[in-house]
Amino acid sequence: MARPPEPAVAGPSVRRALLRPLLWSWGIGLLAAVIGAYWLARTSANVAFDRGLQDEVSALAAKVTWSDRGPLLDLSRQAMEIVTWDRDDRNGYAMVDVEGNTLAGDSHVPVPNARLRQAGFAQPRLFDAEFDGEPVRGAVFSLKSPMLDRSVSVIVVETKNKRTVLMRDLQLSIVLPALALGAVTFAMIGWGIRRGLQPLRDVATEVSLRDAQDWRPLPLQNVPREAVPLIERINSLLANVESSVQLQRRFVADAAHQLRTPVAGIRVLAQNLAEELAAAPGDQASWRPMLAQLERSTDRLSRLIGQLLSLARSETALSMDGEHQTMDLVPLLRESAEPLVLQALRQGRSIVLEAPEAPVPARAHPIWLGEVVNNLLDNALRYGGPRVTLRVAPRAEGGAVVEVEDDGPGVPADQLSRLFEPFWRGERADLRNDGGTGLGLTIAREVVLRLGGRIDAASRPDVAGLRFTITLAA
Structure with a gap:
């Protein structure tokens, strides 16, 4: 059996190759933005609230009065509520002496x-501490009596809830837009790369839809400038392949054509030699088998040359879609099978045509589809059983299905895939003397593929013997 194709190993996609460094750059930039946002938010929040604490402690220090009884913090009840009340934070204040004893406040x-x-x-100083188990930020402002040799310190503390909220809001206001901008940027870049690569996908789609024998140059319109050298190189390879295939076809056709004349001459000479020896006296038992073998060999060689010419001509004749046309297959199949029906009757065998009364239209070639059916019937008569069936039926979605089935021994399942290989005729084909060339099924497959159809083979135990199914489009 033919070796299965090795799986293709593809490199990284262009989109991934372009987006990966951008993603790393954006990730590093986002990390820097997060760190910067944290630092900026922390600095901004601390500066703003620290300034408020300094202003507050300065305002309280301005309320300190000195008397003969010592320092007093002259605050009204309303001022005390303003200093200590806050919806989000817990505040507190106190006035202490040099030893740290509380003179007023909490x-x-x-x-x-x-x-x-x-x-x-000199100026209010800031510090961090804990107030009833909560972390607080505080400010202290010390005062000295202008007349007494005494000094006091006014302290204001505040928990950090509002600072934390402000820091979080500032960080989100920086990070979230960066994330959104990055997502939009990458989406736009991905869309731009996809749009830029679309012409290459269009070229790939066109190549996938082409026939195996279509070697026209690939279009360069709208192809990215960077990919133009690649497409031009592919076009050059296509031109070289087309030239090589055409040269090979011409060689096969010319060689087969040149061989027809000497082979025909050898055949005629063999027949004349047989006639002359038959008329001569003497024992003929020794040379008759050799002459019979010579005639069979020349017949097989002549048939092989004819098949080679058919293969070369079919490749050329079916290369253009203009040669195809929609036609009724029933008359075509009947006409193609008629010569082989007579041959089967002489052998004591039968070929039966099963076809509907209504026309069965399909896209085909009037000459080469007949060649396909002729080759399949010939193969069935050579290797099949006493009964061969030729069927044709329309498809529901349009087109037709043609089947050639025999009731012979069939082909082993592991050899079905090799039926259409050139010159393959099964195990120990060199010992056979059936007159086959090993090209009939190859020609059949080539023609069906050129017609835009498909040919499949099935054997025992799925069918009675060996069945070929041709599927043609409308």
């Missing part, structure tokens, strides 16, 4: 160390 407010309180005389 005694639970964390007190920064003495060095920080000492540095707070």
Whole structure:
């Protein structure tokens, strides 16, 4: 059996090759954007809220008054509620002396160390601490009495809930647009690459729809400039293949044509020699088998040359669709089978045509479809049983199905795929003396494929013997 084709190994797609570095670049940029957004949001939120804390502690420090009893924080009830009330954060304030003892406000407010309180005389200082188990940000502002040798520190603390919310909002406002922009960008780039590669897909589609013998140059219209050298090289290869195939066909046709004359001469000479020896006296038993073998050999050689000419002519004649036409297959099949019907009757066998009374139209060639049926019937008479059936029927979707079936021994299942190979005639074909050439089924397949149809073979146990099915389009 023919070796199955090796699976194609494809490289990475152009789209992936282009998008991968862009994806890495975008990913690195997104990571940098996330880090930058985190830093920017944290810095911006801290700056804004820290400034508010400094302003607040400065405002409270302005309310400190000095008397002979010591420092006092002069706050009205309404001012105290404004300082301590917040819907999202927990706030607190306190005034402490040099030793850190609370003189006013909330005694639970964390007190920064003495060095920080000492540095707070020039301007408010910021610090981080915990207030009843919650992390807080605080500001401290220290004051010294202008008349007494005493100093106090005013402290304001605030939890970080609003800071966290603001930081998250700022980060989302930067990251989400970056993600959306990246998604849109990659979608547009992917669409652009797909659109740019569409001409190449169009070329591939055209090639897949072409006949195996169609070697016309591939179109260069709308092909990307980078792919033009590739298409031009493919066109050059197509031209070389067409030239080689045409040269091979001409050689086969010319060689077969040149061989016909000497083979015919040998056949005539063999017949004349047989007549002369028959008229001569003497024992004829020794040379008659040799002459019979010579006649069979010349007959087979003549048939082989004729089949080679048919194969070469069919490849040329069926290369153009203009040679095809829609016709009724029943008269064509009847005419093609008639000579072989008479041959089968002389052998004590039969060929039966099963066809409907109505016409069976299909797209075919008036000469070469007859050649196909003739070859299939000839194959059935050589290798089949006593009964051969030729059927034709229309297809529901249009076109026709033609079957040639015999009741002979059939072909082993592992050899069905080799039936259409040139010169293949089964196991030990060299020992056969059936007059076959091994080209009839090859010609049949070539013609059917050129007609845009399909030919399949089935054998025992699926059918009675061997059956060939030809499917033709409308």
